[in-house]
Amino acid sequence: MVLSEYELAQTSTTGEELRRKALGALGDLPPFSAILNRVMASLAGENVSFHKLGDLVEKDTVIAGNLLHLVNSALYARREAVNSVRHALSLLGIEKVRNAILSMSLSRMWRTMAMPPQFSMARFNMHSAAVAILADLAAQRLPVAYPEGAFVAGLLHDVGRLMIARALPEHLARIEALHDSSGRPRIECETEVLGFTHADLSVDALEQWHLPPPIRTAVLHHHAPENDDPPAREMALSRVIDAANQYVNSTGASIGLAPEADGADAGRIESLGLEGISCVISDYQSEYTAMSGFFA
Numbered sequence: 678m679v680l681s682e683y684e685l686a687q688t689s690t691t692g693e694e695l696r697r698k699a700l701g702a703l704g705d706l707p708p709f710s711a712i713l714n715r716v717m718a719s720l721a722g723e724n725v726s727f728h729k730l731g732d733l734v735e736k737d738t739v740i741a742g743n744l745l746h747l748v749n750s751a752l753y754a755r756r757e758a759v760n761s762v763r764h765a766l767s768l769l770g771i772e773k774v775r776n777a778i779l780s781m782s783l784s785r786m787w788r789t790m791a792m793p794p795q796f797s798m799a800r801f802n803m804h805s806a807a808v809a810i811l812a813d814l815a816a817q818r819l820p821v822a823y824p825e826g827a828f829v830a831g832l833l834h835d836v837g838r839l840m841i842a843r844a845l846p847e848h849l850a851r852i853e854a855l856h857d858s859s860g861r862p863r864i865e866c867e868t869e870v871l872g873f874t875h876a877d878l879s880v881d882a883l884e885q886w887h888l889p890p891p892i893r894t895a896v897l898h899h900h901a902p903e904n905d906d907p908p909a910r911e912m913a914l915s916r917v918i919d920a921a922n923q924y925v926n927s928t929g930a931s932i933g934l935a936p937e938a939d940g941a942d943a944g945r946i947e948s949l950g951l952e953g954i955s956c957v958i959s960d961y962q963s964e965y966t967a968m969s970g971f972f973a
Contacts, residue, residue, distance in 0.1 A: 691872070692871060692872020692873055693872075695845060695848065695871050695872065695873075696871070696872075696873050696877070696878065696881070698844050698845065699837075699840045699841055699843075699844045699845055699878055700840065700844075700878065700881050700882070700885075701844060702790075702839070702840040702843040702844040703840070703882055703885060705790055705843065706786055706789070706790065707786060707789055709782075709786075710737065710782060711733055711736070711737075712730075712733040712734060712736075712737050712740060712778060712782065713778070713779070713782040713783070713786075715729065715730065715733055716730075716775055716778050716779055716782075717779075717886055717887075717888075719775065720775075720826075720829060720888055720889065720892075727766065727767075727771060730766065730771070730774065730775075731762060731763050731766055734762050734766065734774075734778070735762050739781075739785065740778060740781055740782065741762050743777070743781050743971055744762065744765050744766070744769070744774065744777060744778075745759060745760070745762065745765055746970075747765075747769070747777060747967060747968070747971075748765040748768055748769055750967045751963075751966075751967065752963055752964060752966075752967035753768070755768075772825075776809070776813065776828045776829075776832075777968070779828075779829065779832060780805075780806050780809060780832055780968070780971070780972070781971050783832065783833075784802040784805075784806070784971065784972045787801065787802060787839065788802075790839075790843055791843075792839075792842055792843060793842055793846040793849065793850075795842075795846075795849065795850065795853065796839075796842035796846075796849065796932075797932070799972070800930075800931070800932050800933075801835070801838070801839055801932050802972035803930055803969060803972050804835065804925060804926075804930050804931055804932045805831070805832050805833070805834070805835060805836075805972075806832065806965070806968055806969070806971075806972050807921075807925040807928075807930045807961075807965050808831040808832070808834060808835075808918065808921045808922050808925050809827075809828045809829070809830075809831035809832035810828070810831070810961055810964045810965055810968065811831070811921040811924060811925060811946075811957075811961045811965075812827040812828065812830065812831035812917050812918050812920075812921040813827045813828040813831065814957050814960050814961055814964070815827070815917050815920065815921060815946065815949060815951060815957060816914070816917050818951055818952065818953075818957065819912055819917065819949060819950070819951065820910065820911050820912055821911065821912045821913075821914055821917055822891065822907040822908055822911040822912065822913060822914055823889075823891035823892070823895075823914050824914070826889065826891050826892040826895065826914060827895075827914060827917055827918070829888065829892055830892045830895040830896050830899070830914060830915075830918050831918055831921055831922075833879060833882070833883060833888075833892075833896060834876075834879060834895075834896045834899045834918055834922065835875060835879065835932060836878070836879045836882050836883075837874070837875030837876060837877065837878030837879035837880075837881075837882070838875040838932060840875075840878050840882065841867070841871070841875060841878065845871070848870055848871060851870045852866045852867055852870050852871075853866075855869065855870065862900075863875075864876070864900050874900075876896060876897055876898075876899060876900060877897070879896045879897075880893050880896055880897045883896060891914060892914075894914070894915065895913070895914035895915040895917075895918050896915075896918070897915070898913070898915035898919075899915050899918040899919050899922060900919065901915075902915040902916035902918075902919045912949070916949065917949065919945065920945040920946050920948065920949055921946070923942070923945040924941065924942065924943060924945060924946050927941050927942035928941045943958065946958070
């Protein structure tokens with residue numbers, strides 16, 4: 678059998694070489710903004726004061742405008758309009774502000790990357806934000822290991838898929854073709870085509886950004902939380918990310934161009950043992966609606 682030029686190239690390219698090439702996609706990103714740098718540093722353990730965060734937000738007109746829009750949205754139902762960034766920060770609280778800055782800044786940064794036509798950046802941003810919001814809401818109500826990392830782990834769990842699409846578009850096409858023809862999970866198809874998975878690549882990126890080990894572990898195992906090993910009497914954060922990811926996909930807010938299931942399926946969320954699950958889903962829908970306009 679005569680191999681095509683592409684197939685011949687594949688036989689001489691190792692998984693490690695492909696992994697390095699995909700990781701190189703991070704080099705296509707513009708430098709982090711001052712405010713994103715500060716928030717990422719805070720996730721790595723550096724203190725960030727409310728005053729300093731306010732200074733940075735006020736200097737970023739896009740973020741400032743989006744935060745004011747958010748705090749004045751139906752989600753917070755203020756009787757009077759909030760016109761001050763400092764007032765908005767005090768109403769939202771440091772964690773909500775941090776999460777909003779991360780998701781808005783990263784989605785704005787992702788949009789600068791040219792992507793192949795089979796990869797929708799809008800769907801990627803929406804899916805990532807949705808998983809982050811639901812995972813954070815669930816982690817607040819469960820005995821989860823490192824619950825403060827739920828939003829960030831949810832937001833960045835699929836960044837490896839973006840890197841594959843950007844740096845290895847031909848391989849992405851092979852992965853999708855194998856998935857469509859075999860019905861096998863994409864993560865299995867990634868291993869067959871690449872020799873690694875998008876979860877592995879996501880962790881590579883999080884290591885470069887110096888994010889804490891518990892967040893990296895949750896992202897690594899978000900498709901196989903049974904391989905995670907949380908502290909005694911605590912739930913693995915990866916299990917929450919997996920549950921949120923599956924629920925979001927079931928609603929049609931998947932990265933793929935077609936929904937991965939028909940109708941919302943809360944089964945995996947219910948398996949977490951959440952009390953008041955209907956309230957959690959309702960809160961998720963409200964937050965998602967309020968935030969969705971920033972990620973399209």
